[in-house]
Amino acid sequence: MPYELKSLRHFVAVAEAGSVGKAAQQLHMAQPPLSVHIRKLETQIGAALFHREPGGMRLTDAGSALYVRAREALALANEGFESARAIAGGHRGRLSIGYMFSLGYAWLPRLVPALRVALPNVELQFVEMSALTCEAQILSHRVTIGLCMPQPTRAELATAVVGSEPLRLAMPSNARLSRLKAVPVPQLQGLRLIGLPTFKEDADTSLVASLLRRHQVSMQVVERVETVHAAMALVLAGEGYAIVPACAAASAPTGVVLRPLQDVPESFDVAACWRLDLVSPLVDPFVAVARAVFGSRAKSWSPTFTETKKRST
Template sequence: MDLKGLHYFVEVADARSVGKAALRLHMAQPPLSVQIRKLESRLGTALFRRASDGMHLSDAGQALYARAKEALALAEDGFAAARAVAAGSRGHLVIGYMFALGYSVLPRLVPQLRHRLPGVELQFVEMSVPTYGALLWDVKVNVGLCMPPLLREGVETVPLGREPMVLAVPAGSHLARQRTVAVEKLQGEALISLPVTPQSEGASTVTSLLARHGVQARTAHRVETVHSALALVLAGEGYAIVPACAAVGSPRGVVFRPLKNEDASLPVAACWRRDAETPLVRRFVRIAQETLQ
């Protein structure tokens, strides 16, 4: 049984006349009568009683009528939902974000997403450099706010800006008393290092920065996330060169100083698996560009 047959049946029931229903449906009366007879034949029972004042539903017709209207309403709701998803105005979107970007980016971006995508269910997943490749590739997140962007064939990247690199030091450190810190001051110092992966654009930013200034520092610890690096800085285990956005929401006792005569920075981008792109991902990227750039 198709939806068209149910639609014809409901129209005749509402009009109580095949002729009037045919006018509403912009079709000839004989084909509509044929459709009603086919439906009755398939059900094996009469759906209407013909009377002088029009067509009345039989008991079987009454039973079908309410459910037919529900079925048509559900189908229309399904069609509307499909159109909305195709237009990127409805659905479910899983957004990955690097922890370092959380405090600086999400408070600006999320209200815009709520305002401009009111019919979309948003879910947020924290990512790190060691994990974001698998999360994006396995589509456990639909789109990620990445720093640095993921370099991998099949992954689409749209730039959203850059974050300058700064030095995180304990508040009691002698370097904390300086307004800017020359990179040469890090010679021989202990550094808390973030992960380096060949799939991350700008992954060697810190290494390149130190090399440009002829500085050799020792790696005291290598951690997966910026907040782990800041915890060790606070504990006095060393310094860390981190993106400036890490200062937002950082623990008390850690201060951040610009690097003197140095413009090293990390790119920030929206990344997603190209063959898993949806209209909703495209709408998210547009909103992110307009909000963050």
């Protein structure tokens, strides 16, 4: 378009002041250049915009039509500038948050209100994920930042541990071990295990496998399922036991009980994950809120937007 915002601003200033001289003072510029701007604008439009009178400048019909639209254009432009500044500063925008099924009942009721307070003008969208789909959903931009458990290992993903979930043994409520307040790991010897997915091809590298190895306990993996919910359904069906995160208790079906493992310090890490090439000022606030709510120790911290930006400037 031939009309710059600067020209429209000059035009509106003259229209509202009713005088080139008064408008020039308001714009902190000399009167002759402002008169030149107005004449050039009239030449571009091909019509007079003002009646020049002894008492000042009065809008013509063409000028009145332009005045209404010029004010709207300037208002929209200012709104656009402010929106861009707000989004760049992390005060406004849209954040699509993915979460594992097992974290829903236990994490979202605490996390979402804290995010609403910390990011009041940011639109939040929530997407359910599973351990086998979370990487693809983040990499495909369907999810901006995901809460994953276990922590993904893809090189294209940045991660930050934001919390942890202690290990629990899920079993039928009528199982012998359900009468114990805490289950000694050696008592798992020979039991049937319903395993959870691992991001690594070798399942023996999982947290549960390492725990059993450390205690020299062998369990028969009879099934490996995609979600904690599926594992507990099979537990309820009598297919075996499952070692699950403590948060699974929030959605455990009737007939399934969870017990802690005695003297077991290990826990499942919950990591915030996002594309390594993502440039968003919303990542740092999200991680900070999640850590504040769930009290995570700081580890496995990949470069965030702020840190990446500092290195590139």
